[in-house]
Amino acid sequence: MAEVNLVINGEQVRAQEGMSILEAAREADIFIPTLCHHAEIDAYGACRLCVVELRQGDRSRVVASCLYPVAEGLVVETESEKIKNYRRTILNLLLQRWDNIPRALLDRYGAAPNPRYVENMTFCILCGLCVRYCRDVKGANVLGFIGRGTIRQVVVFPDQAMKYCPTCGNGEMECLHYCPTGVITSDYQGTGPANGQPLPHAYPVCIRDETNILEILERVGHLEY
Amino acid sequence: MARLASVADLEKLRQEIVAARDPGKTKIAICSGTGCRAYASEEVIAAFRAELDQRSLADKVEIVTTGCHGFCEQGPVLVIYPEEICYLKVKPEDVAEIIDQTLVGGQVIERLLYVGPDGEQKVKESEIPFYHHQQRLVFGSNRFIDPCNIDDYLALDGYRALAKCLTEMTPEEVLAEVDRANLRGRGGGGFPAGRKWAATRNAPGDIKYVIVNADEGDPGAYMDRSLLEGNPHSVLEGLVIGAYAIGAHLGYIYVRQEYPLAVDNLGRALEQMREYGLLGKDILGSGFDFEIEVHRGAGAFVSGESSALMSSIEGKVGEPRPKYIRTSISGVHGRPSNLNNVETWANVPLIINKGADWFTAIGTEGSKGTKIFSLVGKVNNTGLVEVPMGVSLRDIIFKIGGGIRGGKKFKAVQTGGPSGGVIPEEMLDLPVDFDALTQAGSMMGSGGMIVMDEDTCMVDVAKYFLEFLAEESCGKCVPCREGITQMLHLLRLICNGEGQPGDLELLEEIATMTKDCSLCALGQSAPNPVLSSLKYFRREYELHIEEKCCPAHVCKALVTYHIDPNKCRGCGACRRNCPVGAISGEKKQPHVIDLDKCTKCDTCFMVCPPKFSAVTKLSGSEQLPAAAPAGEQEQ
Ligand SMILES: Cc1cc2nc3c(=O)[nH]c(=O)nc-3n(C[C@H](O)[C@H](O)[C@H](O)COP(=O)(O)O)c2cc1C
Ligand code: SF4
Ligand code: FES
Numbered sequence: 001m002a003e004v005n006l007v008i009n010g011e012q013v014r015a016q017e018g019m020s021i022l023e024a025a026r027e028a029d030i031f032i033p034t035l036c037h038h039a040e041i042d043a044y045g046a047c048r049l050c051v052v053e054l055r056q057g058d059r060s061r062v063v064a065s066c067l068y069p070v071a072e073g074l075v076v077e078t079e080s081e082k083i084k085n086y087r088r089t090i091l092n093l094l095l096q097r098w099d100n101i102p103r104a105l106l107d108r109y110g111a112a113p114n115p116r117y118v119e120n121m122t123f124c125i126l127c128g129l130c131v132r133y134c135r136d137v138k139g140a141n142v143l144g145f146i147g148r149g150t151i152r153q154v155v156v157f158p159d160q161a162m163k164y165c166p167t168c169g170n171g172e173m174e175c176l177h178y179c180p181t182g183v184i185t186s187d188y189q190g191t192g193p194a195n196g197q198p199l200p201h202a203y204p205v206c207i208r209d210e211t212n213i214l215e216i217l218e219r220v221g222h223l224e225y
Numbered sequence: 226m227a228r229l230a231s232v233a234d235l236e237k238l239r240q241e242i243v244a245a246r247d248p249g250k251t252k253i254a255i256c257s258g259t260g261c262r263a264y265a266s267e268e269v270i271a272a273f274r275a276e277l278d279q280r281s282l283a284d285k286v287e288i289v290t291t292g293c294h295g296f297c298e299q300g301p302v303l304v305i306y307p308e309e310i311c312y313l314k315v316k317p318e319d320v321a322e323i324i325d326q327t328l329v330g331g332q333v334i335e336r337l338l339y340v341g342p343d344g345e346q347k348v349k350e351s352e353i354p355f356y357h358h359q360q361r362l363v364f365g366s367n368r369f370i371d372p373c374n375i376d377d378y379l380a381l382d383g384y385r386a387l388a389k390c391l392t393e394m395t396p397e398e399v400l401a402e403v404d405r406a407n408l409r410g411r412g413g414g415g416f417p418a419g420r421k422w423a424a425t426r427n428a429p430g431d432i433k434y435v436i437v438n439a440d441e442g443d444p445g446a447y448m449d450r451s452l453l454e455g456n457p458h459s460v461l462e463g464l465v466i467g468a469y470a471i472g473a474h475l476g477y478i479y480v481r482q483e484y485p486l487a488v489d490n491l492g493r494a495l496e497q498m499r500e501y502g503l504l505g506k507d508i509l510g511s512g513f514d515f516e517i518e519v520h521r522g523a524g525a526f527v528s529g530e531s532s533a534l535m536s537s538i539e540g541k542v543g544e545p546r547p548k549y550i551r552t553s554i555s556g557v558h559g560r561p562s563n564l565n566n567v568e569t570w571a572n573v574p575l576i577i578n579k580g581a582d583w584f585t586a587i588g589t590e591g592s593k594g595t596k597i598f599s600l601v602g603k604v605n606n607t608g609l610v611e612v613p614m615g616v617s618l619r620d621i622i623f624k625i626g627g628g629i630r631g632g633k634k635f636k637a638v639q640t641g642g643p644s645g646g647v648i649p650e651e652m653l654d655l656p657v658d659f660d661a662l663t664q665a666g667s668m669m670g671s672g673g674m675i676v677m678d679e680d681t682c683m684v685d686v687a688k689y690f691l692e693f694l695a696e697e698s699c700g701k702c703v704p705c706r707e708g709i710t711q712m713l714h715l716l717r718l719i720c721n722g723e724g725q726p727g728d729l730e731l732l733e734e735i736a737t738m739t740k741d742c743s744l745c746a747l748g749q750s751a752p753n754p755v756l757s758s759l760k761y762f763r764r765e766y767e768l769h770i771e772e773k774c775c776p777a778h779v780c781k782a783l784v785t786y787h788i789d790p791n792k793c794r795g796c797g798a799c800r801r802n803c804p805v806g807a808i809s810g811e812k813k814q815p816h817v818i819d820l821d822k823c824t825k826c827d828t829c830f831m832v833c834p835p836k837f838s839a840v841t842k843l844s845g846s847e848q849l850p851a852a853a854p855a856g857e858q859e860q
């Protein structure tokens with residue numbers, strides 16, 4: 001793989017061709033926050049917290065760093081005023097779904113719940129990490145999305161769950177460890193198909209368990225401070 | 226039908242078709258498009274066939290069932306040639322009279338003619354202002370062609386451009402011609418087709434695809450449907466030419482499920498192409514092979530977005546893919562894929578036949594050729610209109626559209642579909658092209674044009690479009706999903722009289738972020754309705770927030786109904802019709818509305834006889850004087 005040189009926040013950074021800006025930045029210890037990214041899973045581009053500014057002369061362009069491939073001569077700003085403002089707005093919006101976003105992340109961008117917004121505290125930010133892990137890494141397709149637009153949600157398909165969940169991660173259910181908000185609990189192991197309870201075809205995943213939040217947060221993205 | 230083995234065969238067939246036709250023969254072109262069918266044009270056609278048979282005139286008069294002529298609102302539409310007499314709103318009962326009076330008697334039936342807002346009648350189609358000011362290069366053939374009969378298309382020089390490409394031009398030359406014509410995409414972005422074709426052609430890989438985007442999800446837009454229904458071969462010819470230039474051997478047509486007639490006509494057109502050897506192996510003996518598959522879309526608005534459309538063709542969920550790699554490099558099945566809109570493809574045969582120089586002579590510096598718009602809303606004439614790029618909005622709305630309905634005042638025009646923007650009266654002289662519309666904060670989009678009059682509330686309009694987008698966003702990325710949710714929430718608060726200082730700034734904050742950070746063009750353009758109305762009608766927003774006033778009297782929560790005691794004659798119409806019994810009053814005495822009971826259903830406003838017009842709607846500070854008469858009555 002060829003090596004490319006780019007500039008991130010004024011710093012010369014070397015990266016392998018094929019890497020994303022995010023990967024290059026993290027290798028160089030440059031912070032970019034993410035909520036839908038995980039090194040083991042293909043990038044997805046949904047949370048948009050990882051946006052950065054690409055400078056081209058006196059023009060600039062906002063791109064998602066988890067997806068944008070590095071290229072020779074790219075000039076990247078990860079914390080420009082514009083980007084910080086955008087991240088604050090994104091976090092403010094997400095706070096309406098998940099109010100346990102790590103303090104340090106909120107403080108860094110001055111984010112806070114906005115009383116003018118309508119609340120929709122589902123605790124699920126639809127990052128798709130669980131769905132993607134189950135589908136792309138495990139090949140199990142137990143989890144999926146239903147609904148479009150503002151009513152989109154994550155559901156579990158009980159038929160699939162009965163087939164795969166009991167043995168996944170030795171009964172631990174691996175996806176639990178990928179949820180950045182700690183929404184998914186092993187609830188449906190107890191009350192769901194595992195003990196023979198009938199469930200609708202698509203059963204919403206929306207049970208939160210605050211005890212595992214912190215542990216999971218540390219596993220996902222650069223959220224440790 | 227015999228397979229055509231060469232261009233010479235095609236030209237011979239064309240001559241035979243033309244020779245067998247008598248240009249002097251009376252021909253009635255009756256629209257059988259979706260719009261006219263809704264007004265029972267099928268029955269009119271059946272009545273003509275029956276009457277002509279009965280009078281043994283069937284071989285003297287030819288009936289051509291065509292696609293949409295554009296003036297659907299006046300359907301069923303028919304034109305009698307060679308005189309070009311145009312009859313509108315024709316009913317089956319009119320048929321015998323048309324045959325007696327016009328076909329046999331040579332008399333025009335005035336009742337069926339176009340009558341302008343000024344009362345003036347027009348006999349010929351081309352004299353009707355709605356048609357007169359158009360330049361129907363792409364759409365014009367619709368009125369001469371039976372879409373189910375490929376011979377009609379061939380008679381009008383159909384597939385001559387393809388023949389020319391296959392025998393006289395190399396793929397590179399075809400590409401260069403389209404590039405030189407500066408044909409820009411008619412489906413939304415206005416990206417130069419030549420550049421996209423070149424990128425696909427030059428992309429590595431042997432297998433490449435060409436695709437027609439016929440998803441047309443904008444509510445109220447139907448130009449692509451009308452082209453596919455009315456002149457499918459023009460689109461197909463363009464597609465084969467593109468495939469030849471790009472080096473593709475398979476094409477897809479992604480057409481929405483809700484367009485059954487388009488799918489039917491398309492299917493028949495493909496069959497006929499195959500029979501003639503215009504599709505399949507060794508087209509016209511050139512050695513070029515090409516096949517087309519029709520793919521029916523499930524109908525989500527976002528499936529029209531290029532990467533979502535390609536996922537859908539692959540059988541996956543039609544959700545946008547993050548694409549910093551262009552689909553011309555990696556599209557369907559990861560192969561180079563060239564997607565163009567229906568209308569873009571339909572322009573290609575014209576460019577090849579008449580040349581890039583002819584094409585670039587039409588339009589503006591940056592936007593060449595014509596564009597079909599779907600003109601709807603509060604104008605006198607609604608329908609599909611094709612005009613050269615650069616025509617002013619004023620000409621489209623006032624000359625072709627015949628001005629605002631009911632003598633009301635123009636307020637704004639919304640262009641570009643649900644995520645387009647509004648353009649105010651001051652900018653009516655704007656020449657319509659891709660760049661001017663974008664600069665004005667709106668966009669060309671696929672050519673939607675909704676005209677609004679003084680009774681329209683711009684906050685309500687922004688809310689309406691965001692409601693659509695909230696349902697149609699795929700919900701994948703945060704800026705679009707959550708941004709639209711909260712912008713819509715704020716707009717609802719404002720319309721409800723619950724707006725607060727700072728709300729507009731908050732709207733702008735979300736809008737700017739959503740525009741810049743969303744994953745696909747749906748989210749990136751979703752803030753347009755909000756940003757453009759804030760730009761041109763900010764005062765109207767402020768009035769809603771500061772004075773709880775909706776100047777257009779649309780936002781129910783901000784409006785109260787009153788009866789002017791000086792105008793009310795006590796006819797009782799409102800009292801009898803009010804569904805909640807909120808109106809009281811003696812006969813011949815001024816009536817009064819009990820505001821506590823009033824549900825603002827608008828009934829009294831509608832039923833009060835125009836000669837009295839005693840019911841008024843008041844909003845904001847207008848409501849203060851209204852309090853006085855109520856007090857007086859108590860005294
Ligand atoms: C949400 C969304 C919906 C779209 N719908 C359509 C559509 O219905 N028809 C269409 O031709 N283009 C549509 N587009 C634009 C396509 O993504 C693409 O740009 C276009 O088909 C390319 O063809 P053109 O260059 O000939 O315009 C849509 C784009 C977005 C973001
Ligand atoms: S911008 Fe909207 S439609 Fe496009 S990917 Fe994001 S959520 Fe889906
Ligand atoms: S969009 Fe890049 S990490 Fe979520």
Ligand code: FES
Binds near residue numbers: 258259300302
């Ligand atoms: S459908 Fe008949 S004029 Fe449009």
